[in-house]
Structure formats: C-alpha cells, structure tokens
Amino acid sequence: MFVSGTVQPFGWLASTRRRLDGVHGSIWTMGNHRDPDPPHVVNAMAGDVTGLFVQAGKIDGGVHYHQPARPAVEWPYRAGVVPPRAASYQERAASDLLARAVGEGDAAILTTDRPGRTSVMSGLGGVGKTQLAVDYAEQLWTASELDLLAWVTAISRDTIVSSYASLAADLTGIEDPDPEQGAQRLLAWLASTSKRWLMVLDNLRSPADLRGMWPPANHSGKVVVTTRRRDAALHGHRRRLIEIDVFTDAEAMAYLTARFADHEHLLDGTAVLARDLGYLPLALAQAAAFMLDRNLTCTAYQARLADRRRTLTSLLPEADGLPDEHQATVAATWSLSIEQADALEPAGLARPLLEVTSVLAPGGFPIEVLTAPPVTDMLTASTGRVIRAEEARDTLGCLHRLSLITMDPRTAHRTVQVHPLVQRVTRDAMPVRHTRTVARAAADALVRVWPDNERNPALSEVLRTNATALNDVCGEHLWRPGAHLVLIYVGFSLDARGWAAQARDHFEETLITAVDRLGPDHPDTLDIRMNLAGTRAKAGDLAGAIAEYEALLDDQQRLLGAGHVNNLIVRGNLAYWHGEYGNPSGAIAEYESLRSDLLRVFGAEHPFVFSVRNNLARFRGSVLDLNGALAEYAMLLDDLIRVLGRDHPFTMTTFGNIIGLRGVGGDPAGAFTMAQMLLTSQLSVLGPDHPDTLATRSTMARWQGMAGDPVAAATTCAQVLRERQRALGSDHPDTLMSRSNLAFWRGMAGDAAGAATACEELLADQLRVLGPNHPEIKNTREMLTRWRSRR
Known part of the structure; x- marks a missing residue:
C-alpha cells in the first residue's frame, strides 16, 4: 500500500473504526493521545481518499491508496x-x-x-x-x-x-x-x-x-x-x-471383476459378498483392498464377515491402507452423521432408536414398531424423561434427514429401511448388556403390533421376516428367562396362513434351541412341543402328531402334576386328532371324559368347554349319530347365544356345523337356505374376506350342487376361488381346497376333461405346498382317476 501526505507520529494509541463522509472504501482510524491532560484526539484528513488504509495521527494533503493488482486467471x-x-x-x-x-x-x-x-x-x-x-x-x-x-x-x-x-x-x-x-x-x-x-x-x-x-x-x-x-x-x-442408491447387482459384479482383474483367483463368491456388503460402493472398495492385502478370496472374506464375533472395523484396512484416498473406513464414515442426528431435536434419541433398527430386518418394517410402547419405554429409561410416540417418530425423521435410514410411507409395512452395514456398525458399538435391552424392546414391539388374525398377509409376512432377523442377530437374548413370545408368534402366523409344513419346520428348529438353552423340562420347551405336534398333524403326519401328544402328556403329568391345565389341552388335542385319524368313536369317549374334568375345573361357560362340546357333536355326526349330534349342537347353540351372542364367531361357526349335518342328513336344499342366512350375518359382522365368510360361501356351493344344480355350484366355487386367491394367496390350503371343489363340480356339470386337467394342475401344486403324505393328495389322485376315466 502506498500513502502520500504528511503523517504525524503516534503517542500512545487508542483505536476506533469510523466511516467518514466523502471517503470511499474501508478506513481504520487511530487516535493520537500526546498527553492525558488535556486529552485530545487528532483524526483529520483532507482531500479525496479512496481505498483501505490505517490512519495514523494527522494526515494532510491528498491521500491515495493503491492495491496491487492480482494477475488475471487463464481460461479455462x-x-x-x-x-x-x-x-x-x-x-x-x-x-x-x-x-x-x-x-x-x-x-x-x-x-x-x-x-x-x-x-x-x-x-x-x-x-x-x-x-x-x-x-x-x-x-x-x-x-x-x-x-x-x-x-x-x-x-x-x-x-x-x-x-x-x-x-x-x-x-x-x-x-x-x-x-x-x-x-x-x-x-x-x-x-x-x-x-x-x-x-x-x-x-x-x-x-x-x-x-x-x-x-x-x-x-x-x-x-x-x-x-x-x-x-x-x-x-x-x-x-x-x-x-443416489447403492450399486446394482450388475454394477457390483463389474466393479469387483475390474478390481480383481489381476487376481482372478480371488473372485470366487463375488455375488454373495456383494449381497452381504449391501452393494455399498465404499464397503466394496475397502473390502477389496483388505482382500488384496491378505490374498483372501471373496468367499473367505464373506466367511469372516458372517462371523458375528468379528467387528466390521476388524475386516477393513487400517487408516494408512485405505484405497482411493479415502479419509475414513466405512465404519467411521457414519459416526459423524450419527452424532449430528443425535444432536437434532428431540436430542439424545437418534442413537438409541438407530440401535433398535439395527436388530430388525434391513428390508424394512412398519414405523409402528419403533413408536410402540416397548420402544418408547426403553427411550424413556435411557434419557430419564418421558418419551412419547410422536417424539420417536420425529427422531426417525432426523435419522432419515441424515440418510442413516430411509423412510418411505408409500411402501406398505416396510416404511423404515436400514442398510445392513449401518446395522452392523451400530450393533458392533453396543455392549452385550445393552444389546439385550435393545433386543427385548424390539421383540416386545413386534409382538405389540402383530395382528390378532392373518387378515393382512403382507403385514404378517413383514413381521415374520423381522422376527427371524432379530433371532438371527441376537437370538441368545430372546431366551432369558424363557422363550420370548415373538419366537412362538412366527410359528402361529405360518400356521394361520395355512403353511403347516413351514410352521412345523419353525417349531422343530425352535425346539432344538429351547432344549439347548432352557432344557427339556422347562415349561416353555413343553409348550413348543405342543405347538410342534399340532403343526405336524396339520402338515399330514397324523400318526407322528399323536405319538408326540402322547409322549408330551406323559412328560407334563410327571413334571406339572396330573391336574395341570396344560394336560387338559393336550388331552383335547389328542381326542381331536384321534378322530381325524380315523377313530371318531375313540375321540367321542375321550371328549366325554375331558368334558367332565373341564366342567369341574372351569365351569360350564368357559370357551374350552364350548370347544370340546363342539368337537363332541362333530364326531358324533361322523359316526352317523345325526340325531345325537344335532341335539348336542342345538344345546350348544342356545348356550353360545346366551353367553356370547348371536354375532360371535364361535356362535356362527356352530350354526355352520348344524348346516353341514342337515345337508348330510338328507336335506341339501334346507342346508343351502340356512347357509344363505349365515352368509348374510357373516358379511355384516366379519366382512367378505374373513375366512369364515369364505368357508360359508364354499359350503353354499356344496349344498347347491347336492340339491341338483352342479352348474351353479361350479360358478359359486369359481367365485370363492378368486376371493381366496386375493385374500389368502394361491398356496393357502383353503385356496387349494377351493380348486379341488371347483374341479369336482366342473366334472359333475359335465366337463370331465376340464375337471381332469384342473386335478392335474392341482396335484402338482399340492405336492409342492403340502408334501406327498398329506391326506388331500390321496383325495386329488382319486378324483383325477375318476374324471380321466370319463373324458
């Protein structure tokens, strides 16, 4: 800077900043105090002043400020x-x-x-x-x-x-x-x-x-x-x-192939590795560097990755070995985002809520799981202040804003999604004791939002997936003090969906774990055995189910005592499956003995007593004691109407059983008329998609055909089939049964060739879904032979 003029020297200095009239630019002025008595400030200037300068004392004359010119840049x-x-x-x-x-x-x-x-x-x-x-x-x-x-x-x-x-x-x-x-x-x-x-x-x-x-x-x-x-x-x-999303499968494969171009022997298992790393480019790059440094194949690295005793950080390069000038490992990349999210309002909730998401399925789960009371109670305990559902929901918004989770309300039941590596890093940072708290809160929340029935198959599937994921990543925390209910709900849900074989497999695996963690005599282990026996029966293994029930009854009487209520439940199940297995007379005898004990323990109006009375009448009808069965049903119906009301599902089910007996007894037209009456009530109370409503419409088709109108019966069966496919899915046993009914009435209506073709297609699906030993397989084979012979 160049200044022209006379500059007076400073004494001691005081500084101020002033904007002066007629001056262009920024001017710093400093006063000159020669003596404090009398103090005076000389900040004076004359002439035109332009630019930025420091005034020292008094300046007289023209003042000019010259800023050195910077060289112009070269373009581009x-x-x-x-x-x-x-x-x-x-x-x-x-x-x-x-x-x-x-x-x-x-x-x-x-x-x-x-x-x-x-x-x-x-x-x-x-x-x-x-x-x-x-x-x-x-x-x-x-x-x-x-x-x-x-x-x-x-x-x-x-x-x-x-x-x-x-x-x-x-x-x-x-x-x-x-x-x-x-x-x-x-x-x-x-x-x-x-x-x-x-x-x-x-x-x-x-x-x-x-x-x-x-x-x-x-x-x-x-x-x-x-x-x-x-x-x-x-x-x-x-x-x-x-x-911007992660790599597609093809992009991930192309990246790994190019990265290992000079080390093709390491490429084995690339597809599995890419999947397990969630197709995240940064993770793939750092994993590739780790593998190249250690001459590990993709399969060998994936095995280490699957070992939950290892942290993700231990499977990534050290800071001085990061590729592509990365500044941090994939694990450290998210730490700042988590800190930022935790600082956003409501403060202190982002990290614990992210911890809950880390033990669920990365593919998504309902937002209601994370706002359920078990989760908000956990947040309350961790923060020391009462946390409500709306604060948890707001916190999810913070995590979404920092891209730690994805929230999309358009994805039904999978509103919240988390990348699997974000989950892994989050879990790695949790102490074991805290992991147990998080796992139990997540399990309790899943149970809390689980629907009472399977009328929403898509939601149930998502909840099953999340329960399975939770069990996979921290299942050890779901067995103390006993088996968590979420483990049982998975089997119940599969069974209710009609997937008996899958439910059986689930309970078999759960039983193995229960014996290992709780011991063979724990009450929860005994309950799992009971559920396993029931699903075995529904999957077609009636003999195996009966043997399991009998062994279970012996063990329960030894461990729990002869008068324990669980013994009554097992006895009821044994009686039912004995009747289904071809011994209705034996079932009747067992039910009569059981009814006496139930009346003594529970009284006449307990639901268990009503259930036994219903099955007793059912098996009486199966041995052609129609009058005895109808009399039993009539008394039961009166009691149900009095205790539960006409619109209770149990009451309507009993009315449906009476319809069946009336049709079997030789009055199909009367049975059809009664079924129409029942359908009207069910449509009003249960809705058109309820399984009981669809069962009644199927019953109507049967008695319609038996009353002499097979064409109308086939039409009704076709309509029921469409509704069951929509409401229950193509593989549900009720849907398969509707296909069987439709094939039968098509044949009875004169279309033997169409019926035979339908039976062939049905048999293939039944073998796939039900297995070769299911009783329905025999029925379909017999029907197929019948219609083939009439083509």
Missing part, C-alpha cells in the same frame, strides 16, 4: 482440488439419470439443457455421491464445455465462505479482507458472467451452511451439491434432490 480455470476417480470406477445407471433427467423434471439435474438449475445429490455415506460428481465434472471439463470448474469442500460454513472469497479474488483480482464480502463478490460474478461454469459443493454437512450462499441461477452455470442430508431446506426453486 480450475479451482479447488477435485478428488481423483476411484480405482476401477464403474459407469452407473445413476450416471445416465444425472445426465438426462433434470430437464424432464426427474432426479438427475447434472447435465440438463435447461439453464441455471441446481442438483443436490443425497444418500447414505459411501454410496459414491462424490465419485458421481467427479465423473460428471471431469466429463464436462474434458469435453471443453466449461470455462470454470470450481470444487468446494462444503464441510462447514467457514470453509464455504473462505473458498468463495478465495475464488472471487482469483476471478476478479480484488482480495476482500472480509471473507463474507468476498463470498458475495463471487456470487455476484457468477450471476452476471457469460463464462460457462460448474460449482461442486461436496459433502455439505448442514443445509444452514449454505444459507445466503447458494450459487445463483445463470443460463451459463451449473451447480452440484453432494450431501447425506435430506432436509426440506435443500429443496427450493430450481433445485432437485437426487437420491
């Missing part, structure tokens, strides 16, 4: 350090999206022909947002489509402002002492220039850091922002939020 110009492309960089489907879709209003704004638009690339840390931005920027630069490429690391507002100010100085030749002024100078230049420019703001930590700093809309300019945030503040005029 690059500012900032653009990260290098990763080794074996893969072209991705997202690249095409980024290149073409902005002008169409889609999520890819990077190469749109429409001017002045901004792209905000958001996604989980490690999905490759920066690499996509690098690729886009370098392609434009190589194609000579840019005069200015500016790369700004946007980790804080200070770094953004200082980078802007530095770039403004480069472009305009004016170096502002105040970085904020320099940043505004850059924004003004970007708004007015005709130069073709691209601004990349990489790794934006907080939307607030760009407040007042968004690059302007300009027909010659483009803006790309990469961030893990999804805040609403990122949306705005001429901005698009682009969700």
Whole structure:
C-alpha cells in the first residue's frame, strides 16, 4: 500500500473504526493521545481518499491508496482440488439419470439443457455421491464445455465462505479482507458472467451452511451439491434432490471383476459378498483392498464377515491402507452423521432408536414398531424423561434427514429401511448388556403390533421376516428367562396362513434351541412341543402328531402334576386328532371324559368347554349319530347365544356345523337356505374376506350342487376361488381346497376333461405346498382317476 501526505507520529494509541463522509472504501482510524491532560484526539484528513488504509495521527494533503493488482486467471480455470476417480470406477445407471433427467423434471439435474438449475445429490455415506460428481465434472471439463470448474469442500460454513472469497479474488483480482464480502463478490460474478461454469459443493454437512450462499441461477452455470442430508431446506426453486442408491447387482459384479482383474483367483463368491456388503460402493472398495492385502478370496472374506464375533472395523484396512484416498473406513464414515442426528431435536434419541433398527430386518418394517410402547419405554429409561410416540417418530425423521435410514410411507409395512452395514456398525458399538435391552424392546414391539388374525398377509409376512432377523442377530437374548413370545408368534402366523409344513419346520428348529438353552423340562420347551405336534398333524403326519401328544402328556403329568391345565389341552388335542385319524368313536369317549374334568375345573361357560362340546357333536355326526349330534349342537347353540351372542364367531361357526349335518342328513336344499342366512350375518359382522365368510360361501356351493344344480355350484366355487386367491394367496390350503371343489363340480356339470386337467394342475401344486403324505393328495389322485376315466 502506498500513502502520500504528511503523517504525524503516534503517542500512545487508542483505536476506533469510523466511516467518514466523502471517503470511499474501508478506513481504520487511530487516535493520537500526546498527553492525558488535556486529552485530545487528532483524526483529520483532507482531500479525496479512496481505498483501505490505517490512519495514523494527522494526515494532510491528498491521500491515495493503491492495491496491487492480482494477475488475471487463464481460461479455462480450475479451482479447488477435485478428488481423483476411484480405482476401477464403474459407469452407473445413476450416471445416465444425472445426465438426462433434470430437464424432464426427474432426479438427475447434472447435465440438463435447461439453464441455471441446481442438483443436490443425497444418500447414505459411501454410496459414491462424490465419485458421481467427479465423473460428471471431469466429463464436462474434458469435453471443453466449461470455462470454470470450481470444487468446494462444503464441510462447514467457514470453509464455504473462505473458498468463495478465495475464488472471487482469483476471478476478479480484488482480495476482500472480509471473507463474507468476498463470498458475495463471487456470487455476484457468477450471476452476471457469460463464462460457462460448474460449482461442486461436496459433502455439505448442514443445509444452514449454505444459507445466503447458494450459487445463483445463470443460463451459463451449473451447480452440484453432494450431501447425506435430506432436509426440506435443500429443496427450493430450481433445485432437485437426487437420491443416489447403492450399486446394482450388475454394477457390483463389474466393479469387483475390474478390481480383481489381476487376481482372478480371488473372485470366487463375488455375488454373495456383494449381497452381504449391501452393494455399498465404499464397503466394496475397502473390502477389496483388505482382500488384496491378505490374498483372501471373496468367499473367505464373506466367511469372516458372517462371523458375528468379528467387528466390521476388524475386516477393513487400517487408516494408512485405505484405497482411493479415502479419509475414513466405512465404519467411521457414519459416526459423524450419527452424532449430528443425535444432536437434532428431540436430542439424545437418534442413537438409541438407530440401535433398535439395527436388530430388525434391513428390508424394512412398519414405523409402528419403533413408536410402540416397548420402544418408547426403553427411550424413556435411557434419557430419564418421558418419551412419547410422536417424539420417536420425529427422531426417525432426523435419522432419515441424515440418510442413516430411509423412510418411505408409500411402501406398505416396510416404511423404515436400514442398510445392513449401518446395522452392523451400530450393533458392533453396543455392549452385550445393552444389546439385550435393545433386543427385548424390539421383540416386545413386534409382538405389540402383530395382528390378532392373518387378515393382512403382507403385514404378517413383514413381521415374520423381522422376527427371524432379530433371532438371527441376537437370538441368545430372546431366551432369558424363557422363550420370548415373538419366537412362538412366527410359528402361529405360518400356521394361520395355512403353511403347516413351514410352521412345523419353525417349531422343530425352535425346539432344538429351547432344549439347548432352557432344557427339556422347562415349561416353555413343553409348550413348543405342543405347538410342534399340532403343526405336524396339520402338515399330514397324523400318526407322528399323536405319538408326540402322547409322549408330551406323559412328560407334563410327571413334571406339572396330573391336574395341570396344560394336560387338559393336550388331552383335547389328542381326542381331536384321534378322530381325524380315523377313530371318531375313540375321540367321542375321550371328549366325554375331558368334558367332565373341564366342567369341574372351569365351569360350564368357559370357551374350552364350548370347544370340546363342539368337537363332541362333530364326531358324533361322523359316526352317523345325526340325531345325537344335532341335539348336542342345538344345546350348544342356545348356550353360545346366551353367553356370547348371536354375532360371535364361535356362535356362527356352530350354526355352520348344524348346516353341514342337515345337508348330510338328507336335506341339501334346507342346508343351502340356512347357509344363505349365515352368509348374510357373516358379511355384516366379519366382512367378505374373513375366512369364515369364505368357508360359508364354499359350503353354499356344496349344498347347491347336492340339491341338483352342479352348474351353479361350479360358478359359486369359481367365485370363492378368486376371493381366496386375493385374500389368502394361491398356496393357502383353503385356496387349494377351493380348486379341488371347483374341479369336482366342473366334472359333475359335465366337463370331465376340464375337471381332469384342473386335478392335474392341482396335484402338482399340492405336492409342492403340502408334501406327498398329506391326506388331500390321496383325495386329488382319486378324483383325477375318476374324471380321466370319463373324458
């Protein structure tokens, strides 16, 4: 700086900052105190003053400020350090999206022909947002489509402002002492220039850091922002939020193949490894480096990854061995996001709620699981303040904004999704005792939201998947003090869906674990054996089920005592399956003995007593004691109407049983009329999709055909089949039964060839779903033989 004029010397100094009339620029003035008595300040100047200077004492005459000119930049110009492309960089489907879709209003704004638009690339840390931005920027630069490429690391507002100010100085030749002024100078230049420019703001930590700093809309300019945030503040005029996903399966395979091009012997098991790493680009890159350093195949690495005794950090390179200039391991990449989420309001809930998500299925679960009382109670205990469901829901929003989870209300029952490696890292950080608390809270929440019936198959499937995932990752915590109810609910749900074989398999596996963890004599182990016996029977192994019930009854009487209520339950099940196995007379005798004991223990109006009376009448009818059966049903129906009411499902089921006996007794037309009456009540009370409603419509078809109208019966069966396929699915046993009924009545209506074809198709599906030993297989084979002979 050059100053002309007379400068008076200082005494002792005091400083102020003043704006003077007629002065252009920023002026620092310093007073001159020669003596405190009398004190005086001489801050005087004359003439025109321009520029920035420090006034010392008194200046007389013309003052001129000369700022040295900075050399002009050479065009085209690059500012900032653009990260290098990763080794074996893969072209991705997202690249095409980024290149073409902005002008169409889609999520890819990077190469749109429409001017002045901004792209905000958001996604989980490690999905490759920066690499996509690098690729886009370098392609434009190589194609000579840019005069200015500016790369700004946007980790804080200070770094953004200082980078802007530095770039403004480069472009305009004016170096502002105040970085904020320099940043505004850059924004003004970007708004007015005709130069073709691209601004990349990489790794934006907080939307607030760009407040007042968004690059302007300009027909010659483009803006790309990469961030893990999804805040609403990122949306705005001429901005698009682009969700960048993990690799596709094909992209992951291409990456690993290229990465191991010189080490093909390591490629064995790439598909499984890519899946287990969740197709996350950063994880694949770091795992590949780890494998190359240790000469591990993908299969060998995957085996280590599957070992839950190892942490994810132990399976990644050390800091000095990270590939592609990575700054942190995939495990450490998310730590800052978790801290940021935990600091957002409501504070302190993000980490514990993320811990609950870490033990559930990564494919998704209902938001109601994370807002259920067991979870909010856990949050209350961890924070020391009462946490309600709405605060848990708000916290999920914080985790979503930081891309630690994904929330999509359009995905029914899978609203919340979490990447499996985020789950792994979160679980790795939890102490064992805390893991037990989290696991029990998650299990309790699943039970809390589980529906009482299977009228929503999609929800039940999601809950089963989550219960299985929970058992896989921390099942040891679900067995103290006993078997958690969620383990039993999985089997109940499979059974209720009609998948008896799958339910049997589940209870067999659960029994093995129960014996190992609780011992063979634990009450929960005995209960699991009871459930296993029931599903064996429903899967077609009646003899095996009866043998299991008899052995269980002996063990329960020894361990629990002869009068324990569980013995009565086993006796009831034994009686039922004896009757189903071909011994209805024996079943009747067992039920009569059981009824006496039940009346003594529970009284006449207990549901168990009603159930035994219903089965007693049923088996009396099966031995052709129709009068005795009808009399038993009549008395039972009166009691049910009195105790439960006419619209209770049990009452309507009993009425349906009376219809069946009336039809078997020789009055199919009367049975059909009664079935119509029952259907009207069920439609009103239960709805059209309830299994009992559909069963009654199937019964109507039977008696309609038996009354002499097989064509109408086939039509009704076809309608019931469509409804069961929609409500229950194609493989449900009731759906398969509807196909059997339809085939029968088609044959009876004169279409033997169509009936035979239907039986052939049905038999193949029954063998697949029910297994070769199921009783229905024999019935279908006999019907197939019958209709083939009549074609």
